[in-house]
Amino acid sequence: MALKILLDCDPGLDDALALLLAHGDPDIDLVAVTTVGGNVSLEKTTRNALELREFLGFSDVPIAAGAGEPLSGPVKSAEHVHGEDGLGNVILPKATLTASDSHAVDLIIETLRAAPGEIHLVATGPLTNIALALRRDPSIVDLVASFTIMGGSYSRGNATPAAEFNIYADPDAAAEVFAAGWQVTMVGLDLTLQAIVDEGIVDRMHELGRLGVELIAPLATFWTNPLDDEWDGQALHDVCAVAYVARPDLFTTKPARVEVELVGEFTRGMTVVDFHSDRPNAIVPMRLDVPGFWNYVHDAWGNVQPNV
Ligand code: RIB
Ligand code: CA
Numbered sequence: 001m002a003l004k005i006l007l008d009c010d011p012g013l014d015d016a017l018a019l020l021l022a023h024g025d026p027d028i029d030l031v032a033v034t035t036v037g038g039n040v041s042l043e044k045t046t047r048n049a050l051e052l053r054e055f056l057g058f059s060d061v062p063i064a065a066g067a068g069e070p071l072s073g074p075v076k077s078a079e080h081v082h083g084e085d086g087l088g089n090v091i092l093p094k095a096t097l098t099a100s101d102s103h104a105v106d107l108i109i110e111t112l113r114a115a116p117g118e119i120h121l122v123a124t125g126p127l128t129n130i131a132l133a134l135r136r137d138p139s140i141v142d143l144v145a146s147f148t149i150m151g152g153s154y155s156r157g158n159a160t161p162a163a164e165f166n167i168y169a170d171p172d173a174a175a176e177v178f179a180a181g182w183q184v185t186m187v188g189l190d191l192t193l194q195a196i197v198d199e200g201i202v203d204r205m206h207e208l209g210r211l212g213v214e215l216i217a218p219l220a221t222f223w224t225n226p227l228d229d230e231w232d233g234q235a236l237h238d239v240c241a242v243a244y245v246a247r248p249d250l251f252t253t254k255p256a257r258v259e260v261e262l263v264g265e266f267t268r269g270m271t272v273v274d275f276h277s278d279r280p281n282a283i284v285p286m287r288l289d290v291p292g293f294w295n296y297v298h299d300a301w302g303n304v305q306p307n308v
Pocket of ligand 2: 009010011012014015038039124125238
């Protein structure tokens, strides 16, 4: 029986590769996609999701657009990482199919209500849509099969020294999500920075034909960090979140209590992770079976026949 996943995302270089994984793994049934503003504007993340859907061949999967700005505070962007349009220098054919008329929050709630206990909810962007869905229907915490995010860290941030981008982009939403009463699997930077695209991984991507050469590798190598003299490649953050749902055996985890800092002048958006709490609200993947991860992802991506 395939795992049913609803993916809320902000495509985005690594979100795109997470969508590709969800579509390519025969053990995953991608039941719906919702978009949120984050890496780039909501208009662009939604356009990217629509184009990826037709290009990769999952046109039967509904896509609904959600929140374009955080619950409060200024809109953040990661265009400097993902490029002005959000997919680096990858240009896909224009989508011919449009997004659902429903709002992402409605699609999330309706999908979960229609299949109680069956849907694995995954969020790889700011958590605004998830927080709005919780406000509208708090019972969704009991309707999901599991809830996994790419976000946060128990050490340092990337958007600021303290905060990881998805949390930093909407800290209030993240705080409400972690306080909602469900168990959050927090796939944070400490884990995802183990999934680095080095030259050997790029060579393997090129083994996947045009899909690898013209889509996967360009998405996975667009951004380099000139300020990091130890830079050895992009981390495929969001791919790790989808991989955790499908292949938890590749991950070593610890329970923890996660709180989100909201008022610190220098630390707003920091995930404060207590591994010694007797009130855990999260599972935190700590270690990745790196060879196993790349073998899994490579095989799944290789199943996809793009509409070229
Ligand atoms: O910090 C990494 C996260 O921020 C990833 O989800 C990436 O897509 C960006 O949204
Ligand atoms: Ca993302």
